[in-house]
Amino acid sequence: MATEAVCEYLKIQNRPYSVNDIVMNLHNEYGKSAVQKALDQLVSKGKVFEKIYGKQKIYCIVQDSKYDAEELMRIDKELHAHANEVEAKLQEVEREIRSKESALATLKSSLTLKEALKQRDTLKLSVKDLTKKLDNLMEAIGTEDLSESKRKAETTLDDYSREYSKRKRLCTEIVDCILENYPGGKNELYEEIGIEAKVV
Template identity: 40%
Template sequence: MSKSKDAGVVDAVELYLNRQNRPYSAVDIFNNLKDFGKTAVVKACESLVENSRITEKVYGKQKVYVADQSKFSDVDENEIKQMDARIVELSEKVSTKLERVKALESEVKGFNNALSTKDAKAQVAKLSEECKKCSEKLQKLSEGQVLISTEDKEKVYKCREKYVKEWRKRKRISNEIVNAILEGYPKSKKELLDTIGIETDEDIGVVVPNV
């Protein structure tokens, strides 16, 4: 590193400590300045101490550096008390503002999760149309109007007849299989069905409808 660069580090560290006027380790200074290398900052601190431009405090293995307090004028006690009171006042204001910000963020989140005006209008239009159709259908039913054509009605009956026949057929086949097993089974039909895990129509109160 050049001498001009070294001098820049020294001046920057001294200026930073004078402005902050609080103790920092060399690592803290390095992290806060971010403009110079760690080694350069450490050397700058040592150089400033040697030239009595800053003060070094040693706590065990930890070294901290602080601005030379002789460069600062004494602060009046009343002024300190006023500053402390001002800090408390400002802290309360900050707390109030943070609570307000939190409330507003929650409100904004609610708005963001809600439907947009455009989507809401589209949904209202869709539901209104469905409501209209349902009202018309209800009106027709109230007047005894037939809402299904003869052809569609016939299709429904034929489908029902087909499925009922299939139901009866499968029920008959199942009974034949169970009865065949029972011929060589030492226990009752109920015990056999329980063992196999078969639930019959009769168990749940279902009756096969007439075709």
């Protein structure tokens, strides 16, 4: 029964189709295995011919001898175009599957919401305990506020850095003036007056 329906469909359409296309175009009236079996029978009887393009099989009704070579060439080109289209779709679907699998693997390896909330609560408790310990230590030894000490240290460091840069520039200018009339090279001068090259 499926054999006649498939054969009739291919005759009427007179163009190449894959098994999946035929199943869909027959509105899933016959299952894929039934359609495949029907196509195999039609191929063995010589009523349909089969072409393989990569992983894809394409089926087309065998033309009557009244068709000329040009018509057959047209059908062959159509077969190729259809096969390329199907292959492109397959590659696109495979790419999408790989992308989804990668996203799934990432999700599986990350924390669940429940685990993340539990970890957050644990960290909050830890921070609370450590803050309490720090306050107790500072109270016990009478240390001033650490943030104020840090600010002062940073200000002092900035002042020293600026002063160092000024003096370094002055020193470099003086050494460059001496080098203009010095008979030896820069390294010789540094060695003679006791300057380390990396400092200047």
